Amino acid sequence: MADIHATARPRSNAARICTILGFVFAVIAVLFLPPLFGLAGLVLGIVGAVLGDKPLGWYAAAASVVGALLGMVLAAALLNS
Template sequence: MADMHATARPRSNAARICTILAFVFAVVAIFVAPLLFGIAGLVLGIVGAVLGDKPLGWYAAAASVVGAIIGMALVAALLN
């Protein structure tokens, strides 16, 4: 019998925790320290995707980048 999970890693709790934290950091990046939380969310999203939470981890990484961009735009608008 062939191994069904030879190419895909099974999702672990660590992967799901990293993905959830990445989404939380994406939202926090809009309001508080966009560069810091955006990069942290990006890294956690990638780690979550690599650990097995494939589509959601990549979405979290992208959301963190978008959150950081929106946060930086908001800061620039408020300072001008």
């Protein structure tokens, strides 16, 4: 009987570091340069997921998009008030 996890990529330290940085950039994107840090967090989250840190890598990518959108909405609200 074949192991279903035999083809799964093992999680590496690089994957975990990329995922953590993705979450950190998601938080920074809310406060400072949302498009730049949101995009960087998105890329790092995807890289972390592809390198084997699933599903946290995908969560980091999604959090970065949400952080960038939230940061842009907050900036627009502050500039237009």
